[in-house]
Amino acid sequence: MLYYLIKTNAGGNTLTHSSAKQKWRSDKLAHLGSSIFAEVAATKAEVRKSGIEVIDLGIGSPDRGPSYKIRAALSEAVLREDSYSYPASKGSAAFRRQAAEWMNWRFAVEVDPEEEMVALMGSQDGLAHLAQAVCNPGDLAIVPDPGYPIYSGALALAGVRAWTLPLLEENAFRPDLEQIPEEVWREAVFILLSFPGNPISVTADLPYMTRLIELARKWDVLVVHDLAYSELGFDGYRPISILEVPGALDTAVEFHSFSKSFNMAGCRIGFMTGNRTAVGALRELKSNVDYGVFGPVQEAAVVALEQAMASAPDEGVSKMYEQRRNVFVEALAREGWTVRLPEATMFIWAKLPEAYGVNVEAGRSRRFAHELLLATGVAVIPGDAFGQQGEGYVRIALVEEEERLLEAARRMGIFLRRNGC
Secondary structure: OOOOOOOEOOOOOEOOOOHHHHHOOOHHHHHOOOHHHHHHHHHHHHHHHOOOOOEEOOOOOOOOOOOHHHHHHHHHHHHOHHHOOOOOOOOOHHHHHHHHHHHHHHHOOOOOOOOOEEEEOOHHHHHHHHHHHHOOOOOEEEEEEOOOHHHHHHHHHHOOEEEEEEOOHHHOOOOOHHHOOHHHHHHEEEEEEOOOOOOOOOOOOHHHHHHHHHHHHHHOOEEEEEOOOOOOEOOOOOOOOHHHOOOHHHOEEEEEEOOOOOOOHHHOOEEEEEOHHHHHHHHHHHHHHOOOOOHHHHHHHHHHHHHHHOOOHHHOOHHHHHHHHHHHHHHHHHOOOOOOOOOEOOEEEEEOOOOOOOOOOOOHHHHHHHHHHHHHOEEOEEHHHHOHHHOOEEEEEOOOOHHHHHHHHHHHHHHHHHOOO
8 A cells, every 4th residue: 555645734734845855865975086997997887898808007905905914913803703793983002002102113104193193994984084074064175176076065065165276387286385375274174185086196395395394384274284105105205194294293183094005995994194184073973873893804904004114105005106117108208108207106197199189178088088998998087077177087097917008008009090190
């Protein structure tokens, strides 16, 4: 039997559905920037059905797993019966202590694991929630363009306005702090930057970081530094921490991730450290929305940090990605496509060949990525998925072995020649 329910208010009048009720979909979802990844995934499925082998250089998911020692620690902890109680949302004391020790070993930075550290379900967890923890709806935050999609997506979820700081090729893609208007500094609650960044592996030195902290302290703005790629520097470059700047703890926090540094992407663990007020705010928010990272994952992360501290600087993942970068960029050059050599991360930010889509006024990046995938099976992400300034570029992830990267470059070369490039 079919029943129809009519809702009424206290006065007996029939209540009308809101537009959100009718759609069962929040308008905020339109601002999250994840639609392009779903589009690429759907096209990959279509290409596979056609019989073309896909080489996926789109999503930045490591193609290798963590070390045996890390996996063994995780396995042993999972088998213990006492591992299945609720973990603390702020992270175990052992994890926070080890993360603080690693910060001191890696960057000569001292942080208090009790008040200046919070564990995260991957750095994206913290990036997604921070604006809700430190801002009110209607506040203003400064974010880069292009930038990792959750930067602006988190603001949409929190009802926070975004002032986008363009990353321009003429500035070597480094954000020009002096171009931020005083009225923006005066109104902003925080500024979010990433060195080295995603999608562009732009880097910053200590003088730049020092100037950033000076401006933040002058205008009472929180600096949020995403350092997810701290262990993926090339050619002798080692990324630095914003907390290395004297006095940075007064006005800065920093995100760290185990996903890329230790090939633990699926484990979902990271941490935020720095200013205790901001850390405390995120802790308080997270204590109301989750119960923390699974205990065995935290134990495995402790082993990862211990292993890193006992190893030589060149024994991590950076050498592998540096070699892949060299092989792939050289192969692309032989195919006639010269791209910028990244100084860090697992990504190449590639400017489209001038000859491609010359009659297309907008949407060149999406058209290129879509046609490349359909024709060759090589998946990349169009640059405009990361912001308006990304138009004319694509992001390529070095997440395949060298042999596969060489094959991807060969297919790209065929595609470019067919398109008159």
